[in-house]
Amino acid sequence: MLGNASGEEQMKMQISSCSLSPAVKSRLTAAGFHFLSELRGLSPSHICAEAGVSQQEALQVLQAVRGGASRRGGASGGGGVGGASVGPFPSLTALQLLQEEQSQRSIFSFCSQLDATLGGGLPVGKTTEICGAPGTGKTQLCLQLAVDVQVPVCFGGLGGQVVVVDTEGSFLLQRVQDIAGAVVKHCALLVEDDEQRVAMTTFSVETILSNIFLVRCHDYVELLAELHLLPDFLSEHPRARLLVIDSVAFPFRLHFDELSQRTRLLNGLAQQLIAMATSHNVAMVITNQMTTRLRGGQSQLVPALGESWGHAPTIRLLLQWAGTQRLATIFKSPGHPGATVQYQITSDGFRDADQSEQPPSKRPRTHTVQSAAGQRDSNQSAVGQRDSNQSAAGQRDSNQSAAGQRDSNQSAAGQRDSNQSAAGQRHSNQSAAGQRECS
Ligand SMILES: Nc1ncnc2c1ncn2[C@@H]1O[C@H](COP(=O)(O)OP(=O)(O)OP(=O)(O)O)[C@@H](O)[C@H]1O
Ligand SMILES: [Mg+2]
Numbered sequence: 001m002l003g004n005a006s007g008e009e010q011m012k013m014q015i016s017s018c019s020l021s022p023a024v025k026s027r028l029t030a031a032g033f034h035f036l037s038e039l040r041g042l043s044p045s046h047i048c049a050e051a052g053v054s055q056q057e058a059l060q061v062l063q064a065v066r067g068g069a070s071r072r073g074g075a076s077g078g079g080g081v082g083g084a085s086v087g088p089f090p091s092l093t094a095l096q097l098l099q100e101e102q103s104q105r106s107i108f109s110f111c112s113q114l115d116a117t118l119g120g121g122l123p124v125g126k127t128t129e130i131c132g133a134p135g136t137g138k139t140q141l142c143l144q145l146a147v148d149v150q151v152p153v154c155f156g157g158l159g160g161q162v163v164v165v166d167t168e169g170s171f172l173l174q175r176v177q178d179i180a181g182a183v184v185k186h187c188a189l190l191v192e193d194d195e196q197r198v199a200m201t202t203f204s205v206e207t208i209l210s211n212i213f214l215v216r217c218h219d220y221v222e223l224l225a226e227l228h229l230l231p232d233f234l235s236e237h238p239r240a241r242l243l244v245i246d247s248v249a250f251p252f253r254l255h256f257d258e259l260s261q262r263t264r265l266l267n268g269l270a271q272q273l274i275a276m277a278t279s280h281n282v283a284m285v286i287t288n289q290m291t292t293r294l295r296g297g298q299s300q301l302v303p304a305l306g307e308s309w310g311h312a313p314t315i316r317l318l319l320q321w322a323g324t325q326r327l328a329t330i331f332k333s334p335g336h337p338g339a340t341v342q343y344q345i346t347s348d349g350f351r352d353a354d355q356s357e358q359p360p361s362k363r364p365r366t367h368t369v370q371s372a373a374g375q376r377d378s379n380q381s382a383v384g385q386r387d388s389n390q391s392a393a394g395q396r397d398s399n400q401s402a403a404g405q406r407d408s409n410q411s412a413a414g415q416r417d418s419n420q421s422a423a424g425q426r427h428s429n430q431s432a433a434g435q436r437e438c439s
Contacts (some may be wrong), residue, residue, distance in 0.1 A: 031050045036065050044059055106123050128314065130286070162212050163244070164214050165217060168250045223245075245285070303318075310332070316332035326343050
């Protein structure tokens with residue numbers, strides 16, 4: 001049986017004895033495949049073409065292959081919490097789990113209020129969903145995190161790499177450069193010792209861009225296929241600490257006649273994301289759109305993809321407009337009470353809204369921001385500072401005009417070809433919706 005075999009045993013397993021449907025097994029065997037190991041590294045389309053199976057069956061085959069690979073990781077001790085739990089008896093005590101969780105770092109968002117509320121930022125090893133209406137800043141927050149995760153360890157960062165799965169074509173190269181430039185400038189202001197000085201010689205916009213691995217998916221089949229290949233990629237890139245999917249909703253909102261098929265695929269996807277977050281020690285950040293739910297004759301804006309999907313993320317964050325303010329609300333988190341904080345999006349990226357509470361210059365590294373969980377270290381707070389002192393309202397106006405220019409910022413790689421000015425209008429229309437949601 002699949003569940004009892006070790007990784008090596010599983011990879012040596014004959015296709016005829018693994019838990020695939022008889023039809024798929026006979027097609028694979030007829031195509032000349034006899035062992036699971038022979039299918040490793042093949043793409044779903046390759047398997048489709050070679051064995052004449054459907055895309056969905058090819059994904060199931062890859063899942064069987066991945067089962068072997070991930071168990072191999074667990075057996076060698078590289079599986080983290082996920083790896084430790086494999087076996088007939090619990091191999092991890094609650095105390096060990098606590099120690100492991102405490103040693104996990106978080107990725108700060110550069111909005112210190114949000115980080116404090118989340119106990120230091122977005123947690124590595126967990127899944128965080130960012131929901132919100134168009135224009136509320138989901139992509140901006142993702143791009144900010146993609147840069148922040150790379151902040152060198154001596155500045156309180158993770159010195160990590162990031163995989164960005166872009167399903168909407170919303171990855172804007174120019175915007176990433178702007179955000180990266182601001183973070184590099186900010187860290188340069190914080191340099192206090194030789195270690196930091198040396199770190200700054202390699203922490204540049206160019207290196208930041210080189211540590212962002214981009215995957216563009218045009219539909220849900222591509223998304224599922226890429227996700228099957230990602231565990232291998234993450235094994236080969238052990239510095240990866242963040243995986244962004246912007247967004248999960250987009251490829252799943254169309255093309256489904258049968259809702260049950262969508263639910264089944266989404267459940268599988270959720271399992272995969274959770275397993276990947278724990279076994280590869282990455283923060284999984286996914287974005288979701290909002291949809292209107294009619295109940296009792298009343299309409300309500302709720303996150304898309306249905307209620308069962310809502311169980312998948314550990315943390316759910318809602319970005320919304322409330323009048324002239326941008327608000328981020330944690331509406332699901334097992335470890336932190338629900339809370340709402342203000343934020344703004346400036347030309348430098350995702351930031352706190354109320355600048356008046358912060359000194360305009362850099363704060364010393366030893367200054368600790370009180371986090372909800374009281375675990376945030378002083379380095380993290382040092383980097384998570386703002387170095388601008390624009391007012392929230394004033395900034396918003398300039399944001400809007402900057403957003404109007406987004407089209408011209410689009411790079412060849414930034415494939416978004418949707419009508420940005422229409423998106424800008426959608427965004428102002430959404431304020432009212434956001435307020436409804438808020439109330
Ligand atoms: N260079 C910039 N300077 C200031 N603000 C900006 C800049 N670029 C974008 N913004 C702000 O970010 C907003 C867009 O945010 P974002 O693209 O993250 O929205 P989203 O929630 O991902 O929307 P969608 O659901 O359409 O993908 C704009 O409305 C604008 O206010
Ligand atoms: Mg977006």
